[in-house]
Amino acid sequence: MTSIYQQQLDAKIERIRNQFAEYQPPELEVFSSPEKHFRMRAEFRIWHTEDDMFYAMFERAEDGIQKKVVRVDEFPIADKSINDLMPALLSELKSNAVLSKRLFEVHFLSTLNGEMLVSLIYRCPLDQDWEQLAKNLSSKLNIKIIGRSRGQKIVLTDEYVVEELQVFDRKFKYKQIESSFTQPNAQVCQKMLEWACNAAQTSDKDLLELYCGNGNFTLPLSLKFNRVLATELAKSSVYAAQWNIEQNQINNIQVARLSAEDFTLAFNAEREFRRLQEANIDIQSYDFDTVFVDPPRAGIDDDTLKLLQRFNRIIYISCNPDTLHDNLKMLSETHKITKFALFDQFPYTHHVESGVLLEKI
Known part of the structure; x- marks a missing residue:
C-alpha cells in the first residue's frame, strides 16, 4: 500500500512535470525525504492553563478565521x-516557577551531529536568577540556551550550532546562527549539494554565485572551479559564510556583500562599490563560465536575468516553482534545460524545491 508521503510526493512530481513541460526538460530526477524525523528545527507556542503547561501549535477552525489550539506532545516530522x-x-521548565513564568515560545535548532540550541522566548524581563537557572538547565540537558524577551537577548554560551553535511566523501562544517535562514531538511540538503556538484562537473574557470547565504552551496562547489566569487547582502549570512570558509580551510572563495542587483551594476561597470575595494575584490580578474543561483521565493529580477544569459552554464535552485517557471521564459531564449530535479525539502506540504542546469543554445 502506498504511504501518504509517497502519494503526496507523486502529486508533486506530476505537478512539476506538467508545469515545466513546455520547456522540454530531460527526465525529472527525484530526491525524496525520509518520512519521519527530517526537520532540523521546530517552533512551538507554550500554552498555559491553571494547572498545566504544554507545547502547542495552531490550526484554522472551520470558519477559517479563528485558530484552534492543538496540544503537541511529540512532533514526528522533527529530528529525533x-x-x-x-x-x-x-x-x-514546569518544575521551576522562574523558568516557566510567562514563557511564550520555545524554538529548537538541531544538527545531524547532535548539537542542540534552544531559544526560550518570554513575555517578561529576564533577570540574574533566570540566567543562573538557565545555565544550570543548559548543563543538565547538554544543550545551548538563548533567552529572549522584548528588547532583551541573553546568550549563555553560543548563538549558533555547527552542522556537518556529507557531500560525497567529504564533510563540510556550517555555522548556523539562531533565527537565520538554514535549510530545514539536512538529509535532502546533502542530496541537493551533490546534485549541484554533479551539474557543475569540473571546470578550469571560475564560478559566480548570487544569493550565497551562509555558503551552503559555495563550499562544495568551490572544489569544482578555479575560483569562486559569491555574493550575499545579509550581514549575518556573510559573517557565517566567512567563518565557514575559514573552518573548512578553503582558499579559493571571495564573498562580496552585494545584492544581485548591485552586482549586476558592478559587473557591467555602471557603478563602483567601496565594499568591493575594501574586500580587495577585482571582478574583472575572474574568468566566469558558470553562475549558480538560489534566489528567494520572489525569484530573479529582469536585469539579473539578463546578466545570467551571458554565462555558458546556469545552475538554478528554486524554492518556488512558479517564479522559476516565470524566470525560464527569459532564460530559455538563450539556454536549454539539460538537468532537471525535484528535492522534497518539505514533506506533507505543497512546497517543493527544484533545480535546473541550463546550458547555452
Whole structure:
C-alpha cells in the first residue's frame, strides 16, 4: 500500500512535470525525504492553563478565521533529537516557577551531529536568577540556551550550532546562527549539494554565485572551479559564510556583500562599490563560465536575468516553482534545460524545491 508521503510526493512530481513541460526538460530526477524525523528545527507556542503547561501549535477552525489550539506532545516530522528533548525540557521548565513564568515560545535548532540550541522566548524581563537557572538547565540537558524577551537577548554560551553535511566523501562544517535562514531538511540538503556538484562537473574557470547565504552551496562547489566569487547582502549570512570558509580551510572563495542587483551594476561597470575595494575584490580578474543561483521565493529580477544569459552554464535552485517557471521564459531564449530535479525539502506540504542546469543554445 502506498504511504501518504509517497502519494503526496507523486502529486508533486506530476505537478512539476506538467508545469515545466513546455520547456522540454530531460527526465525529472527525484530526491525524496525520509518520512519521519527530517526537520532540523521546530517552533512551538507554550500554552498555559491553571494547572498545566504544554507545547502547542495552531490550526484554522472551520470558519477559517479563528485558530484552534492543538496540544503537541511529540512532533514526528522533527529530528529525533528534538523529539527526545521535548518532554525532558518541558518537565524541567514546569518544575521551576522562574523558568516557566510567562514563557511564550520555545524554538529548537538541531544538527545531524547532535548539537542542540534552544531559544526560550518570554513575555517578561529576564533577570540574574533566570540566567543562573538557565545555565544550570543548559548543563543538565547538554544543550545551548538563548533567552529572549522584548528588547532583551541573553546568550549563555553560543548563538549558533555547527552542522556537518556529507557531500560525497567529504564533510563540510556550517555555522548556523539562531533565527537565520538554514535549510530545514539536512538529509535532502546533502542530496541537493551533490546534485549541484554533479551539474557543475569540473571546470578550469571560475564560478559566480548570487544569493550565497551562509555558503551552503559555495563550499562544495568551490572544489569544482578555479575560483569562486559569491555574493550575499545579509550581514549575518556573510559573517557565517566567512567563518565557514575559514573552518573548512578553503582558499579559493571571495564573498562580496552585494545584492544581485548591485552586482549586476558592478559587473557591467555602471557603478563602483567601496565594499568591493575594501574586500580587495577585482571582478574583472575572474574568468566566469558558470553562475549558480538560489534566489528567494520572489525569484530573479529582469536585469539579473539578463546578466545570467551571458554565462555558458546556469545552475538554478528554486524554492518556488512558479517564479522559476516565470524566470525560464527569459532564460530559455538563450539556454536549454539539460538537468532537471525535484528535492522534497518539505514533506506533507505543497512546497517543493527544484533545480535546473541550463546550458547555452
